[in-house]
Amino acid sequence: MSTSLFGTVQPYAGDPILSLNDAFGQDPRTNKINLSIGVYTDDLGRLPVLDSVMAAQTKLGFGARPYLPMDGHGAYRAAVQRLVFGDDHEAVQSGRIATIQTIGGTGAVGIAADFLAVHTPGRVVAVSDPTWENHHGLFQRAGFATQTFPWWDSVRGEASTDKAVDAIAALPQGSIVILQPVCHNPTGTDFTRQQQDAVTQLCLDRRHVVVFDMAYQGFGDGVDLDASWVRRCASAGMTFFVANSFSKNFSLYGERCGGLSVVTPSAVEASLVLGQLKLAIRRSYSNGPTTGPQIVAEVLNDPQLHQMWEDEVASMRNRMIRMRAHLANAINAHEPSVPTAFLIEQRGMFSYTGLSADAVISMRNNDAVYLIETGRVCVAGLTEGNVDAVAASLAGALKLKQQNG
Numbered sequence: 001m002s003t004s005l006f007g008t009v010q011p012y013a014g015d016p017i018l019s020l021n022d023a024f025g026q027d028p029r030t031n032k033i034n035l036s037i038g039v040y041t042d043d044l045g046r047l048p049v050l051d052s053v054m055a056a057q058t059k060l061g062f063g064a065r066p067y068l069p070m071d072g073h074g075a076y077r078a079a080v081q082r083l084v085f086g087d088d089h090e091a092v093q094s095g096r097i098a099t100i101q102t103i104g105g106t107g108a109v110g111i112a113a114d115f116l117a118v119h120t121p122g123r124v125v126a127v128s129d130p131t132w133e134n135h136h137g138l139f140q141r142a143g144f145a146t147q148t149f150p151w152w153d154s155v156r157g158e159a160s161t162d163k164a165v166d167a168i169a170a171l172p173q174g175s176i177v178i179l180q181p182v183c184h185n186p187t188g189t190d191f192t193r194q195q196q197d198a199v200t201q202l203c204l205d206r207r208h209v210v211v212f213d214m215a216y217q218g219f220g221d222g223v224d225l226d227a228s229w230v231r232r233c234a235s236a237g238m239t240f241f242v243a244n245s246f247s248k249n250f251s252l253y254g255e256r257c258g259g260l261s262v263v264t265p266s267a268v269e270a271s272l273v274l275g276q277l278k279l280a281i282r283r284s285y286s287n288g289p290t291t292g293p294q295i296v297a298e299v300l301n302d303p304q305l306h307q308m309w310e311d312e313v314a315s316m317r318n319r320m321i322r323m324r325a326h327l328a329n330a331i332n333a334h335e336p337s338v339p340t341a342f343l344i345e346q347r348g349m350f351s352y353t354g355l356s357a358d359a360v361i362s363m364r365n366n367d368a369v370y371l372i373e374t375g376r377v378c379v380a381g382l383t384e385g386n387v388d389a390v391a392a393s394l395a396g397a398l399k400l401k402q403q404n405g
């Protein structure tokens, strides 16, 4: 036995996304291409600084940085609510939503898990299979055991969202269900409108507690359309959680701007919930940072900047759609028989190739093309300059997969 205090500390195996991104940074090959982490780059492969963000930053200058309240920057919290639920939503107007500023989307999901661990301990927590790996981790850290419902049929190589609806219906009453309303990470495949409505109704009937993780608002069909399921749940009288993030749609990754909203039946309950969320923050890190939320609030609360931002989100969305088509065509130019329709049909930053970890590792080793080992490709990292190299590498891997059945 080691005599040192930390001699028995287990080595960290690393994170499947963040550690791979670090490994990419250290890869000395000059032809390397990063399609691993969910980061949007422009067509020159640069992290964009949005014009709306620049304009807000110029307006704000570098002012004083006081402690924020525990629940965050007031104008930011109000802007989060209006963006997620819509300006005129009855739930917003009646004050029955408790919204806090969080440390990115991760912080939002983490605070939701911590809050639920206190107020609804011991419940089943169900996430899609596959999902963003940290959903498991954040709820396990809070003390829950997680289980999955099927989202992807790896034999058929397509989403199995109909099976997800049945599995959610079969969960024990009062289960906590983590759902992504738009641009599902990692599959890029969402519920249809009909399936959404069925899930809303069965969650109401079974008194399931839904935690929506909405990290890609605006990357699917548009800022309002992407939030429409969440808004309908609020109209239907559901009590639920929404984690949202401005990392991707504001290109403010390092500022860690997120929000957590809890929709409750009444303004009285919302204020009680807000109090407990504040306590959770106080016990964890006291209060959030000032700069990012000030910028986001400035953009969202100024009609002109807001419109400029929505246009910028639309151009990011459209670029991803163009790159999906370009990649599919380029793959088929190499291998005409390889199926590529999934690239066009899936939405948002990610596509799910169905490639094995071994295939992904050989793409990385042989071609310096980085995907997540689950076979997820970040199409938001494709550019006119790298798409042909990616297509050549993917065409080979997909062909091998096709041959091996």
Ligand code: LMR
Pocket: 017, 018, 036, 037, 038, 039, 132, 185
């Ligand atoms: C991703 O899925 O790549 C992003 O959401 C980054 C992260 O924190 O995992």
